[in-house]
Amino acid sequence: xxxxxxxxxxxxxxxxxxxxxxxxxxxxxxxxxxxxxxxxxxxxxxxxxxxxxxxxxxxxxxxxxxxxxxxxxxxxxxxxxxxxxxxxxxxxxxxxxxxxxxxxxxxxxxxxxxxxxxxxxxxxxxxxxxxxxxxxxxxxxxxxxxxxxxxxxxxxxxxxxxxxxxxxxxxxxxxxxxxxxxxxxxxxxxxxxxxxxxxxxxxx
Numbered sequence: 320x321x322x323x324x325x326x327x328x329x330x331x332x333x334x335x336x337x338x339x340x341x342x343x344x345x346x347x348x349x350x351x352x353x354x355x356x357x358x359x360x361x362x363x364x365x366x367x368x369x370x371x372x373x374x375x376x377x378x379x380x381x382x383x384x385x386x387x388x389x390x391x392x393x394x395x396x397x398x399x400x401x402x403x404x405x406x407x408x409x410x411x412x413x414x415x416x417x418x419x420x421x422x423x424x425x426x427x428x429x430x431x432x433x434x435x436x437x438x439x440x441x442x443x444x445x446x447x448x449x450x451x452x453x454x455x456x457x458x459x460x461x462x463x464x465x466x467x468x469x470x471x472x473x474x475x476x477x478x479x480x481x482x483x484x485x486x487x488x489x490x491x492x493x494x495x496x497x498x499x500x501x502x503x504x505x506x507x508x509x510x511x512x513x514x515x516x517x518x519x520x521x522x523x
Contacts, residue, residue: 354379356387356412358405375406381419381426385443387412389433392445394472396456400485407482411475415468425467432464 357376379387391405391412419426436444439455447455459465476482 354383354387356384356391356409358409360404360406375409377409377413377416379413379416382412382416382429385445386430386433387416388445389436389443390415390429390468392452393436393456394468394476396449396453397469398472398476403482403485407479407485408476410479410481411472414475415471418467418471428463428467432459432462435459435464 355376355378357374360373360375377387382390391408394411395405395408415429419429433444436455436459439458440447440451444452444455456465482488
């Protein structure tokens with residue numbers, strides 16, 4: 320049972336880290352028969368302070384929960400970030416689901432690809448040993464299934480405000496730039512030597 324609506328973000332729905340684009344999911348909507356992918360933010364997540372609830376969910380239009388879970392697992396192997404919450408990866412799953420809902424051949428291709436993974440595993444692929452899953456993902460390289468998931472992940476996972484918060488990117492700043500707003504507050508790379516930085520720009 321959900322006590323709050325979940326807020327997720329996409330680049331198209333929110334142009335900066337401070338805006339929120341709600342994807343409401345209520346118990347009534349669940350009872351309509353829509354498939355839903357559900358997860359929980361980790362207690363140590365950098366996103367937890369900005370979420371209305373630790374529980375997140377996305378409503379699916381074409382894939383069922385099991386298929387969406389397989390897609391989620393696949394893209395996490397394609398682009399692994401151990402500390403990145405599933406909620407951020409789920410935005411990509413939503414984008415893939417929307418493509419499947421809009422185009423029947425795409426949906427059939429996804430279902431076929433997921434079925435192939437389950438056949439390789441002899442059951443639910445998501446329960447397969449992670450080392451074997453990596454081999455399976457590599458084996459799918461060059462297929463339309465692999466290409467769709469790869470391209471959609473690149474264009475979605477790294478292009479939304481939730482990922483910006485995780486990786487420390489401040490988002491678009493337009494003409495104002497970052498000179499006086501965190502241009503050097505990067506925490507996940509070592510500081511470059513002073514001589515490599517060049518002169519400090521000045522406002523003229």
